[in-house]
Amino acid sequence: xxxxxxxxxxxxxxxxxxxxxxxxxxxxxxxxxxxxxxxxxxxxxxxxxxxxxxxxxxxxxxxxxxxxxxxxxxxxxxxxxxxxxxxxxxxxxxxxxxxxxxxxxxxxxxxxxxxxxxxxxxxxxxxxxxxxxxxxxxxxxxxxxxxxxxxxxxxxx
Amino acid sequence: xxxxxxxxxxxxxxxxxxxxxxxxxxxxxxxxxxxxxxxxxxxxxxxxxxxxxxxxxxxxxxxxxxxxxxxxxxxxxxxxxxxxxxxxxxxxxxxxxxxxxxxxxxxxxxxxxxxxxxxxxxxxxxxxxxxxxxxxxxxxxxxxxxxxxxxxxxxxxxxxxxxxxxxxxxxxxxxxxxxxxxxxxxxxxxxxxxxxxxxxxxxxxxxxxxxxxxxxxxxxxxxxxxxxxxxxxxxxxxxxxxxxxxxxxxxxxxxxxxxxxxxxxxxxxxxxxxxxxxxxxxxxxxxxxxxxxxxxxxxxxxxxxxxxxxxxxxxxxxxxxxxxxxxxxxxxxxxxxxxxxxxxxxxxxxxxxxxxxxxxxxxxxxxxxxxxxxxxxxxxxxxxxxxxxxxxxxxxxxxxxxxxxxxxxxxxxxxxxxxxxxxxxxxxxxxxxxxxxxxxxxxxxxxxxxxxxxxxxxxxxxxxxxxxxxxxxxxxxxxxxxxxxxxxxxxxxxxxxxxxxxxxxxxxxxxxxxxxxxxxxxxxxxxxxxxxxxx
Numbered sequence: 001x002x003x004x005x006x007x008x009x010x011x012x013x014x015x016x017x018x019x020x021x022x023x024x025x026x027x028x029x030x031x032x033x034x035x036x037x038x039x040x041x042x043x044x045x046x047x048x049x050x051x052x053x054x055x056x057x058x059x060x061x062x063x064x065x066x067x068x069x070x071x072x073x074x075x076x077x078x079x080x081x082x083x084x085x086x087x088x089x090x091x092x093x094x095x096x097x098x099x100x101x102x103x104x105x106x107x108x109x110x111x112x113x114x115x116x117x118x119x120x121x122x123x124x125x126x127x128x129x130x131x132x133x134x135x136x137x138x139x140x141x142x143x144x145x146x147x148x149x150x151x152x153x154x155x156x157x
Numbered sequence: 158x159x160x161x162x163x164x165x166x167x168x169x170x171x172x173x174x175x176x177x178x179x180x181x182x183x184x185x186x187x188x189x190x191x192x193x194x195x196x197x198x199x200x201x202x203x204x205x206x207x208x209x210x211x212x213x214x215x216x217x218x219x220x221x222x223x224x225x226x227x228x229x230x231x232x233x234x235x236x237x238x239x240x241x242x243x244x245x246x247x248x249x250x251x252x253x254x255x256x257x258x259x260x261x262x263x264x265x266x267x268x269x270x271x272x273x274x275x276x277x278x279x280x281x282x283x284x285x286x287x288x289x290x291x292x293x294x295x296x297x298x299x300x301x302x303x304x305x306x307x308x309x310x311x312x313x314x315x316x317x318x319x320x321x322x323x324x325x326x327x328x329x330x331x332x333x334x335x336x337x338x339x340x341x342x343x344x345x346x347x348x349x350x351x352x353x354x355x356x357x358x359x360x361x362x363x364x365x366x367x368x369x370x371x372x373x374x375x376x377x378x379x380x381x382x383x384x385x386x387x388x389x390x391x392x393x394x395x396x397x398x399x400x401x402x403x404x405x406x407x408x409x410x411x412x413x414x415x416x417x418x419x420x421x422x423x424x425x426x427x428x429x430x431x432x433x434x435x436x437x438x439x440x441x442x443x444x445x446x447x448x449x450x451x452x453x454x455x456x457x458x459x460x461x462x463x464x465x466x467x468x469x470x471x472x473x474x475x476x477x478x479x480x481x482x483x484x485x486x487x488x489x490x491x492x493x494x495x496x497x498x499x500x501x502x503x504x505x506x507x508x509x510x511x512x513x514x515x516x517x518x519x520x521x522x523x524x525x526x527x528x529x530x531x532x533x534x535x536x537x538x539x540x541x542x543x544x545x546x547x548x549x550x551x552x553x554x555x556x557x558x559x560x561x562x563x564x565x566x567x568x569x570x571x572x573x574x575x576x577x578x579x580x581x582x583x584x585x586x587x588x589x590x591x592x593x594x595x596x597x598x599x600x601x602x603x604x605x606x607x608x609x610x611x612x613x614x615x616x617x618x619x620x621x622x623x624x625x626x627x628x629x630x631x632x633x634x635x636x637x638x639x640x641x642x643x644x645x646x647x648x649x650x651x652x653x654x655x656x657x658x659x660x661x662x663x664x665x666x667x668x669x670x671x672x673x674x675x676x677x678x679x680x681x682x683x684x685x686x687x688x689x690x691x692x
Contacts, residue, residue, distance in 0.1 A: 047505035049468070053485060054375030060468055060505040061175040 004142025005077045014097060014120050019084060019130070021092030026084035030096065031072035031145060037100040042067040042154050064154035067103070068131075069094075073148045081136075081144040088130035094150055098123040106155040128152045161231035165472045166370055168232045169377050174468065176506050178227040180207060182241070183216045190254065190502070192225055194237040196261070197496035198347035198360050198475045201334050203261030205237040211246055211253035219244075223259045227471045227499065227506055234471035235352045236499050238262050263350030266293050267334035274327040278315015282340060285314065285325055286348070286357045289333040297354025303346055305447040306362060306454060312344050312447065319409070320399040320440040340438055345451040345515075351474045362454045362515045364478040364491040372465050374483040379507065381465040383486040389460055392517075393418045393431040393683065394452040398439030408573070408637050410678055413445035415453070416521045420686030423459070428686035432456075457517035463492050469506030473497050479512055490514070531561050531574075531649070531673040535625075538596070538653035539667025545622040546669055555665055558599070558650035563675050565602075567644045573676040574598070574636035574649060579625060581634070581668035583617035584659055590616040595654025596666040598636050602647040608638060612651070615668065625669060634670060649673070 010029055018027040032038065043065045049058045075081040098121035104113040105125045114123050132149035139145065159175055162168035180189045189207050196203040205225060209217070218241065225237040239259040246255045266289070274292065276285055282303040290298040303312040315325040327336045337348040337357070345361025372378050398411030420428035434452060439445050463481050473479070477494045492512025499508050537548040540555040553559050565572065582593045592614045600608035615632050623630040636649075655664045 049379050049505075051375060051377070051379065056172065056376065058171075058377070058379070058468055059173045061173065062503070062505050063176070 003077060003079060006139060006141040006143035008076075008141060008143060010074075011076045014122075016095050016117050016120070016122055017097065019087055019092050019094055019128070021087040021090035024083065024087060026075075026087045027080055028073040028075045028084065030100065031074035033072070038069065038071050039101050040067040040069045040103045040152075042156075064156070066151045067154050069150040071148060071150075073146055075144040075146075077142050078138075078144055081146070085133065088133065091127055091129055094125045094128040094152075095122045096125070097121070105152075125150075125152055159230050162229055163231060165232050165470055168229045169370065169468050169470055171229075174229045176227070176469070176501075177229065177233055178225070178501050178506065181222075181224045181226070182214075183218065183221040185214070185216045187214060187217065192237075192499075192501045194225060194499045195496065196349065196351055196475050198349045198358075198493075199495060201338050201349045202264045202267065203237065203239065203350045203352070205239055205257075205259040205261070207257040207259065209255045209257065211248065211255055213244065213246070213255050217241065217244065217255075217257070223257070227469055227501055232472065236471045238352050239264070261350040261352070262297075263295065263334070263355040266290065266295055266337075266350075266355055267332040268293065269332050270327070270329050273329050274333075276315065276325040276327075278321070278323045278325055279313040280315055280325055282312045282314060282344070282346075283357065285327075285340070286337055289327065289337060290355055293333055295355055298356070299354055300357035301346075301359060303341065303344055303357070303359075306345065306450050310447070312444070314340070314438055314444075315440070316444075317399070317401070317440040319403055320401040321437075325438070339436070343434065343436055343438070343448045343451070345455060347476065349475055351476075353474075356474075356476060358476040360476055360493045360495070361451055364493050364514055366478045366491075368480040368491055369473060369477040369494075370467075370470060370479045372467060372479055372481045374485060377467055378481075378483065379466045379468070381463065381481070381483050381486060381488070383461070383463050383483070383488050385459050385461040387423050387459045389456060390421070390423060390458070391430050391432040391452070392421050392424065392457040393429045393685070394449045394456070395431065395433040396439065396445040396449040396452070397433060397435035398442070398445045399437045401440075402637070411439060411442050411445050412678065413442060413449040415449065415683045417684040418686060421457075454517045455515035458515070461513065461516075462495075463488050463512045464510065465512070466507055466509045468508070469499055469501070470497075470508040470510075471499065471506075473508060473510065479510065481512060527566065527677045528575075529563065529675045529677070531563050531675055533672055535669050535671035536651070537667070537669050538651060538665075540653075540665035541663055541667050543619075543667060545624055546667075547625045547671070548669060551667075556653070556655070558652045561649040561651065561673055563647055563649060565642055565644045565647050566677050569644075569677045572638035572642065573678070574638060574673060575676055576634045576636070576670045576673040577628070577631040578612075578634040578668060578670040579615050579623075579631050580617045580619075580666075581612040581670075582614040582654075582666060583668075584656055584666065585617050585619040586658060588620065590618065591658070593654070593656050593658075593666060595656050596668065597652050597654060599650040599652060600638060600642060600647060601650060602642055602645065607642050607647075610636065612636070612668075617667075631669075631671070 018025050045063050045065050047060045098114045101123050129151045131151045134147045136146040180187050191208050194205045221241050226235050228234050239261040283300045286300045315323050341348045347360045348357045396413040400410045403409045418429045424430050478491050480491050482489050495511045535547040536552040581596045584591045594611050596612045653666045
């Protein structure tokens, strides 16, 4: 029996999207329920020390929290999903639609932060770690959907 | 916009500050989970504990230089420098990691030498410090002038020929750091390592420097503590120095005692508590007095230790002065910084310190030597009638000893008979003074002779027939008392000897002694306070 591959035309969109590691691409479409696409979230790691006997609180900024992207991923087939799970053990590169993220990877040279391929602008992020894969569901047409959390260091600090 | 701090005070006072910290191992920036450094005036070698993820990077090798820098924009300082001697690796439920316990660079100063290191004296303790650091190849070291508590009298060692040949010797079995630490501590100084080199600095008495930082409750102190106790409260200090045979042959044991011990109600009912220090390095009474004064200043008031924690203060070093104010703890004023511990981890960068200050007062020196007059009048020993003597006829039968009873005190460190005399162990032979060794002294106790020795040679000058009623013709005579003499009754026997070179009629040595004093060193006692009633 041939493995089922979704024939949803959405998979014709953005052929270079996905997660790259160990010389392979795990292709998926960024999938969302809300109207607005999720983007990388970051923040400062602040230690707060309340000073005894007064109203002061002293804060020490001990660095940036890692930037986190919580998104849905939609795979055309089980094989694509299984490849992604395998590659998620490695530190890799994430290719996103540049129009759906406000971030750029500042560790890359400006010319390489966004590249244009096959009619789409891709924002590329290096040193991305997959920290969670949850809520896996299997579509009737062979596609696979799940929630993924990506993390990377905040170079804006 | 990132705030840049012009001073460390502005940084630790600031509500918000951005931490920067770097660990360089072998000059390579290295990721570490956390770091703790510790320097203290009482721990001469600083330490640093680093935790790294495994596997260890290849450059983390034995002997690699570890340098830790930390701080905030504008105030990043080196908080540790040392070399790796040990690597400890493990894994458990918290992951795989390595722990590096690194001693500071000054640890090298504690190595022993292959030979005794001898400095010609008199030499300042500072020069000894510099010399030993240079010999060990320490890259960076710095000492203040080592002075008495008056701040101006320079401390020198190797001052006394008889005690140490005017030298300062560091035995090969003694690590340099141990030697320096012990020597400096006598005078209220400390020898300890810092990220900027080995330091010798006064940490004694009330701090008189401008404070490096001001720590204030409800402002920049994250926590503070105050511990006071009287466990080590000592208001009666005795200091013992070198023991040696003086140039005149007498046994000298240097000692310093206070003239009077003030009553301290915290030590009731006696009102006093005693302790002592001793060191062969102290080769003058003046040095012993200085050490006693330092002990009095630093230990005659309750020990009060203040501790505090602030956001990391990377520029702070042991030996610095910090002003700490807390109304809750009733603490106010300058403190010597005794220890500095920096910790950097996921809870941020904090510095925990301890501080102290000596609040006692130096006491005037007391007299350590008890002089007892055993006999004042002259006594003539020998076999001739000599009209120019103070006592023309011999005082005892020819050949008999002249006995001087005395009492040895319960506690003493050295006994010496001092007297005035003339003519002993000297004969006029062929018109010239001729030396002899026949006249002697003996010490008797409990019916036994417990010590003896020759009397010194004092020219007879018989032909000059000096008028020995006049004191100017008498000389000082010192008889060191050696042997196992015990407290209690004793006798000094002065014996005129017989010289075979002389005709039988005048064979006995004629001489006189007077003003015989017993000097008991180590028996001096300060005036102690009168005990009060009750416990």
